[in-house]
Amino acid sequence: MELSQRRWARVGWWTLAFVVGLCVFAAPWSFGSVRVGKIDAPRYAASNLELNLLPPSWHSLPADDAARIERVAASTAYVPGRVLGTDALGRDVLARVLAGGIFSMAIGLSAAAVAVVIGTLWGSLAGFAGGRSDAMLMRTVDVLYGLPSILLVVLLAVAVDGIVNRVGTTLSPGASQLVSLAVLLVAIGGTSWLTMSRVIRGQVLSLRAQPFMESCRAVGVPPLRQFRVHILPNLVGSMVVYATLTVPSAILSESFLSFLGIGVREPVPSWGNLASAGLSEVNLVTSRWWLLAAPCALIALTLVALNFIGDSLRARFDPTATRSRW
Secondary structure, X not given: OOHHHHHHHHHHHHHHHHHHHHHHHOHHHHOOEEEEOOEEEEOOOOOOHHHOOOOOOOOOOOHHHHHHHHHHXXXXXXXXXXXXXXXXXXXXXXXXXXXXXXXXXXXXXXXXXXXXXXXXXXXXXXXXXXXXXXXXXXXXXXXXXXXXXXHHHHHHHHHHHHHHHHOHHHOOHHHHHHHHHHHHHHHHHHOOOHHHHHHHHHHHHHHHOOHHHHHHHHOOOOHHHHHHHHHHHHHHHHHHHHXXXXXXXXXXXXXXXXXXXXXXXXXXXXXXXXXXXXXXXXXXXOOOOHHHHHHHHHHHHHHHHHHHHHHHHHHHHOOOOOOOOO
């Protein structure tokens, strides 16, 4: 890697560590309970409506909001921190953004893991089997490439959501939310493995032609042992690189679907549904732009950092990558 590329990779690692550390170490606060008057409620659940839409501490505070804070504080009620203000239900925006980061990154990492597992198995089977099996498996990949992946994710999410709503009388709200999250990560991961399968297939075909694999076949090493001992360790570099490049795509897909109301839903926060809620607060009458800017800024920081890291890993492990692109 060139010096400039190493610097950008270092920036990406530090930025990602900052965002992840901020979300993880703030979890006891962002997921904790607060006391609002005589009501105990999670920070990302509904709280006192008398404190709705307070601006951030660095924003000018209207006189009526200041009067409300003094009145509620006098009644010993909890006044949320105002680093990023509160939303329409009086919930602390900073707490919800940090809690939403945990959900968004967890879904992105899980979906990327699903894509890596499916892509590795599919590409390895196609490259190792060869012949008609290879042709059939790769023609299936070609067909899936011709279909819009986001549309497939939306259709699958909507279809499963309809099934869940039909049996909603037997499922608790928490179970329905877990089913929706599971379907979301499976749907995203199930449409993100196509490029991975092609890369792995090419690597397997290249490894099978190497002299050490010919020696394995000559001495009668079983096919499963050939793959497990000799081929799979040589695929780790490609798997790590493309897994790193798949995570930003998965996080962006989750945010996009949650923005449309198909992915993570209230009261569970994610960067996507927080951006969707903040968009309605940007209007010609009163523009509360920070409600939209906070989740979008964290999405942008995370995606840029992951792309820097992925490019650096690709330049390190992929011999065909362009070294002078930076």
